[in-house]
Each structure stands twice: as C-alpha cells, then as structure tokens.
Amino acid sequence: MITPLTIVTPASEREAFEAYQGGAGSAAYYAGGTELLLLMKQGVAQHDVLIDLKGIVSLSGISRAGADRVRVGSCVKHREIERSPLLGDLLPLLPTVERHVANVRVRNAGTLGGNLCFAEPHSDMTLVTLLLDGEIGVFDGKATRTIPAGEFFVGAYETAMQPGDLLCHVDFPVPRAGTVFGYQQFRLHERPSCVVGVVLQPTKDGKGCRRAAVGEGAAGLAPRRSPAAEALLENVSWEEAAGRAAEVGRVLAEEAEPLEDLTGSEEYKRHLIDVLAQRAISETLGRREANNA
C-alpha cells in the first residue's frame, strides 16, 4: 500500500536534482512508474517525495545528434520507441524488440530511462542498449557525463549511477548501412526468462561480417556481451558466420551465469541460451538475405 507522499514536478534537470537533494534521502525520481510504483505498493520501497521527470522538456524526444548518433531522451516511452520512424530506419533493433516488451499498457507508460535505471535483470532494453553500444548521459548536479553501456549495468537492480544522478538520455551510434540483427526471447511470463541478441555489421564490400555484438540477458543478474562469441563472427564471410552458429551458442551458454527460478533450472536456461543464440544468428542472417532479395 502506498503511503502518503508528495509529488514534485521540476521543469529542468537542475530543479529535479535540487528536489532530490532536498528530499533527505527519501526522494526518488520517477517517470513511467511501471516498476517503482509496484515496489511501493508491495511495501518494498518507500518514498516520501516522488520527483516527476515527465515535465522536463530536455528529457523527451528522439532526435539525431550529429551525423552518426541518435539521442533518445530518458523519458521517452517504450511505445514511442516502438513507433518511431527514425529508429525504424536507423536502429530497427530498438522498435523491433520494444514490440515485445511487457504489454501495451506498460509500454504506454514506462520509459527507456526508467527501465535502464531500474536494471531489472529480466529487462530487454538493458541488453539492447548494451548490444548497440549506447552511451548513457547522466547529470550529477554539476555536469552531464557519459557512461558507456558496457560500464553501466553493474548487477541486478544496480547501475554505475550514484544517488541523485539523473539519467538524461541515451545516445546510440548509428550502425553502418546493411547492419542486421536477431533477437530471441524465451518468455513464459510478462518478463522474459532468457534473451539472446545478435547485431552484425557488414564489411565495406558487404560480403561478410566486420563487427559483431552478441549478448544474453534475463537469465542471470545482468545482461552481458561475449567478446569470445563476437570474435567468432567477426571478419568472416556470411557463410562462415552461419557455420559458426553452433559454436557461438556453445560459448555463450558456457559463459553465462543463469540463475534457477520458477521458469527453469540453471541447466535448462544454459541450454536455452544455446538454442536462442543459434536461432538469433539464423534470424540475423535471414534478415540479411531478405534485405538483399
């Protein structure tokens, strides 16, 4: 049951930060509320002050940031990402995965920034941000610093942010034309139990893969990429990449640290990661063929 509280509505990042400092340790930022309010209802979290970030204009919107980046404001809702033509063109992995995040009611309220801050182990967007080399802009009251996604997700419900830090935006580098992706979920409940994502960037001549991003999430405490699996898919022809799917699956499954829960044992989840990795690679290569057709 949520106890009485005050909601403040700052107009700027600085005002928000000040409200946080003034909350004497009992304040929390909130945007969509789809995670925080559930915890508060259950009594797991208690806050006397909620700082509603949705009125801060600089935290909204999806736009190009220079020639090779797209900036997504932290208060952009899942549903906006899902339906963004710009992202559909430049970073189609984002809207494709968003289509499968939770349910449409959650997507209409929950935000990208809130999702990343919360770092729920079963989040899809944490893994996607990691795979796309997202750069996370964080305001600490004085300046905005950038944390690479690879350093951002520390553990379950744990990020590299400090108390009071405000997540402002995520910058996504626009991948080279012809980049293809695959994303596979194993999902019994609202949140997936296992996910594997693959992003492959082509070589200049388009005949093979130059750079790969391969990672798994939801099964363990935090999403993780696998440099070993990525190395298997880099600087190889598409045919070679296809031939290495089984090996990628094996490497990813071995490296993973899945946790047993009601959706499956550690052994089963390891097996699922293997299966999903192979399927994600075949989905990725299938997309490439469809693009070329």
Place this chain on the structure above:
Amino acid sequence: MRAVGQSVVRRDAAEKVTGRAVYVGDMKLPGMAYAKLLRSPYARARIVSIDTSRACAMAGVLCVLTSEDLKGIDPYFGPVLKDQPILAAGEVRFQGEPVAAVAAIDERTAAAALERIEVVYDPLPAVMTLDEALAPGAPLVHETPPRANGMFSDVKNLIARASNVVHEFHYQHGEPTEELFQSPELETFDDVTTYPMIHHVMMEPYGCVADWQGDQVTLHAATQHPHPVRRDIAQIFGLPLSRVRIVVPYIGGAFGGKSYAKVEPIAAALSRACKLPVRLCLTAEEAFQTGRKPSARVRVRTAVSPDGRIVARHIEVYYILGAYADVGPRVTQKAGYTALGPYRIPNARIDAYGVYTNTVPAIAYRGYGVPQTALAYELQMDRIARSLGVDPIELRMRNVLRRGDRYTPSDSDFDADLPGDLAELRHGMPERGSRGPWTGQGMAVTLKTTIAPSLSQAMVRVHADGSASLFTSTVEIGQGAKTALAQIVAETLDIDMAKVQVILADTALTPYDQATSSSRSTTLNGYACQAAARDVIRQLRDIAAGSWGVAPEAVKAEGGIVKAADRQMSYGEALDSLFGMTGAEVVGVGTYAGAMGNVPLSGITPFWEIGLVGATVEIDHDTGETSVHELVSVADVGKAINPALAEAQDEGAVMMGLGHALWEEMVYADGQLVNGNLVDYRVARMGDLPARLESIMVENEDGPGPYGAKGIGEGATCAVATAVAAAVNQAAGIEIRDLPLHPERVWRALRDHALTAQQEGK
C-alpha cells in the same frame, strides 16, 4: 419458444462494461471501518504470545482481534468439519493463516497497525507434501480429531482418529482381484500421475462488508453460497437464521473458490466488536492464501482384454487438502467415486484418501476433483490404445457408458449419449493427414456428478399488470444465471422477457437455494423457477375457472392471457377479478428436491456432466515449449437455454483448462508459497487463445432441468489439460504424467526419450 433457446443479450452486460455494476469492493456504508489481517509467516508454529497493545493504542484503530477475543462464540468453521479457526488459536497450520484482525478508520491505518502487533512463534516441523504427511511418525496437522459440521448428510467415514488422513472413501464391485490383474489373457497397465496445486485467480478477490446492528447482522458478501454462509454465521454467533442476512452483489468470478464461508466470519466478528460496518476485502495475493484446488496423486491399474475392453480397474486417489478440510472430504468421495471414468467396467475398486498438509486449504474448484483423476485414467486410455494399436477414439467407443447403463450397478441410469458425443468430436476435429513431425492430437472424456442431494426453492410474484418478479438465491457469478432464469420464467409464463424482473441472492428475501455450484443453477435452480412459474399459472387458471364457472382444465394460459372457449382476460384482469380491486398479486413457489437413494454416494446425481475435449498441439523440440493450435469441446448440454451464454461458459472452461495444462502451479519452498501473486503465477491469457477454439453444443433435451437442460460449465475444465497432455505425448512419443506441461518438463522428457532411443539403438 419465444425466450428459451434465444441468445438474448445478458442482463448485466451494460452495467458491467460501463463499470456501473456494484461489487463488494465498491460498497461504502456510513461509518464503515476497514479491516486488514495479520498472517502467519510460518507453515507450522506454536503461537507463544500475541501482543496487540501497540496496535490498539494507535490513533484511528477501532479494534484488534485475536483468537482470545472470540471466546464467547464458537470460533470454528468449515463446511464438513469445524476444523478451521476464525483466527489461529494456539497454533498456525499454513503460511498465510490469519492470526489477528484489525479494523480501523481506513485501510492504511489498519495496515500500519498490523506492523505493531507482536507475535512470538515457536516454529514446528511442517508436512508440506503427501509423502511427508503419510510418513510413519509424521507430525500431525491436527492433533485432535475435528468436529463434524453436519451440513452434509452424505459424508460418511470421517476419520475420528489422530491422523493426517482426514477422510477415506472405498468402493468395489465385481471381483477386482489381484488374480485378474495378473491374468495372462489380459494386458495390465499401471500408471501414476500427479496434479499440482492450482489457484482460482478470480478477478475479484474475496470480500465482505459486515454490518452488525443490535442482535442481527447483514453481510454483503462475494459468495456463491449465501444460505450455507448464513448457516455458518448463525452457528458461530448463536443467532437464529432469521437474524442473519446475506446479500450478494455482483461477483467478479468464483470458480468454486467462493463456496462456503471464507472471510465472512472474520468480517462479522470485527463488526460485532467495533459496532460499525466493517469492510474486509482481500488482495489478490491474499486470495492465494485463502484457497486452492486440491492437488493429487493418482494411481490407476487397468486390465484390458485383447479386443480393447476394460475388464478391471483399480484406482487409488490421494487428494492433498492442505491445513483445513473445507470441502476436501466431499471432493475425496465424490470425485473418488467417479474416478473410474465414463466406462463400463465389470470389476472395479476405488480407494480415495483426503490428506492434511501444512499448505493453503484446498477448497472447491471448478471440476470438483475430476480433472485430477481424469489425468490418470485418460492418459492411460491413450497408452492402452497405443499398446493395442487402436485409434484412441475407437478405444473409448468400445468402452464408454451407453444411455441407460449404470456407472456402478446400484447407481442411477446414465443419461448422455457418449458414442454420439465422441462422433461429434471426431467430426469436429478431423485428424490432420499433413501433420508436422512435432505436432500431435489428443483427447479426453470425463464424467462428473453434480451435487446430491440437491435442493432449490424459488418464488414468482405476478403483479397487477401481468408482469412478474422472480425471487431466487442463485448468485450471478458471471455464468449468466440472471439472464437464463429470466428466460425460463418468461417462457413458462408465456410473457415478454422485458416483463420479468429477477431478484437474486438476498437471504432475507429470496428463498432457499443450496448453492450456486456444481453446474446446477440453470438446471436445478431453473427447475424450481419453472415450477414456481407453473404454480402461478395454475393459480391464474383456477381464478379464471372460478370466475367463469368452468373447470380449471378448460382454461389455457397463453401469451399473458387466460382463456376458455370464447372468454379471455389478461393475467392482470384475472387478479382484479379475484379481489374486486386492482393491486393484489399471486405468489407461486417451486422446489427442486433431488432424491436420496441407495446409491454409493447416498444422493442420486440429477445428471451426469460430460467433459469431452480434443486438442492439437505443436511442440518446440529444442525448448520444450507447447503451442496449442486447436481446442474443440463437445458440450452435452441437454438444451441450451441461451446458446450464446452456454457457449461462452464452455469456452471459458476451455481457456481456464489451458492454463492448467501449460503453466499453473502453486510452488512451495521451505514452507513458503513462492509464486502467490499475479506476476509469478501464470494463467491463460487472451493472447494464448488457440488459432481454433470451438465449442460444439449437443442438445438432446435429455437433462432434468427446464426444457431438457443439463448442467454445463465444468465439463470442459475437467478434460482440457488431459487432452493437451495427451496431444503432447503423442507429438513427441513421450509419456508425461504430471502437470503442468512446463517447457523444462517437456524438454527433459524429450531428452530422456532421445537418450533411451539412442541406447536401444546401440
């Protein structure tokens, strides 16, 4: 017919879709207090002490109750055994058991007060599983044998000894000897299945507003059983029945879970103590701690002749009933009794046991124990079919009961056309020639009795203008009773449906009805409603006959008019003619009273409810995930009073069963229920709807209800999960015998199967 057989729009449709329908949670009485319950954190513990002083001292707290405060009343309830304390006394027997109750000026204050109640527990070893409960020297869930309630005349063999086995039911006919099962001329099959704990997940959790005024109490309660709850409250507080009033508003789903007293005794005790109306509405999480379906372990041995006829069957059923018996003993004997399946079996033996454990009490649940046993006998029928090389439907055709057969030699005649129903299924779900390698089809046919003996009364008033009001204690739980009963009365009185008002479930106004349960309302309560309407017609004919000086037999009632030869008058005019002035009414009463008899269950079942479902599934052999492509249900309804509502009930039953098949299972770890919430507990959702879901209505007009209606709504629930499991087994050549068909469970079965095949190959 002008009303019956028409798919008229349900009467509560507009209210419900516009949010105007009133549920208990919407009610607000002047001065109403809000209640919260403190629950046990342990599966089993001795209560050393409870200190409520800090909670009592809080501003806004009106009263705090523990078992110590209930000394002046009989603080135990339970429909079969009075074994459940209103608030735990001396010992807690499951995690989540109410220990103390608070009423305060608002819910937040009540919740804060709970945190200031200090309970000291001495944890005791608990029995969480069947094996633990049956182990020699196991701790006893109840150390002294509980008292009987006396509500059911048919429950016998209650165990009056200290044991975790609370009830047994045994039955035998023919000579099901060991010799027969070992006979070289017969093939014997022996299987064990397990069925998990499942929660109802009704959209509206439990709720009650109790309003104690002087020496009487009114309860606005979300219950399927207003009259039995009235009886419980009267007994607990020592009141005459006439001073206990149960009013039932709309109910947001029940599925058996709102049978008999649940939160009502606590709400009444709180209202009595603080002399104010008290609202006790549970959360969804608390509903998980209030009741569940009995889990089960079932062993079935069947001896079959080479031509595929069942010669003997021995079934051994253990229902795991949790910490309090609730209706568990009745489930044990009723579903135990039908556990042989809908087959002709010359030599049969049944041993059924109900067992206490330190888990959430098992209560009534749509299907009343049948799905648990059907899983065993129907999966085995498939194994028999495979072993003999016979088509599964054909094997059933050879063995199913025929109309007029006796399920057991001393029972009533069987009233359905099962070969016809099976033919409908075969027709409705043709075998796919082009099935993929991981696709399979399965089916299940099940048998259920309805509650017996069975009693309903109804009253119809015909008003001065010829319109009518029906008074009956059926509860509108979403099944559409309010609409279907209006159709029956309108049809019988032969007046427009718009002229029929229906007043349901207020024990101060509406006549006795045993229960809205067991698929009985439209059929058996409907019978009483029809009889009441006929009583009115008889009286109107008598009035007209007296007025015209003709014999009553010469008077006909049609279209709201009584007529004889060339004379006629409206129902209203007939009333006026009797009294010489306008305004007065006639009141008709009707009763359905099912008979007791010399049958194994004492009460003769008024009808046999059939479940018959076919399923087509595809499994992902890498992950073990099951996709259900097709579900076809054959509903043997006798007569569909409202075809759209009948179909909706059957479809709802199918979708509910899909959850049982694939996902639903309450999981305990270290004495704690770990997934008792709507995030971690997975039911079937609209997105899980198979590509094809069909409900085939069979209307042979062979039921005991009005116009030949039979009970429906539970049948498909009994068969779906087993049909899906059978389809999965067929798709993969595996032998899964436990629910749910969790992906990991299927994956492991596939892996084991592949390993075995590999080893046999070498």
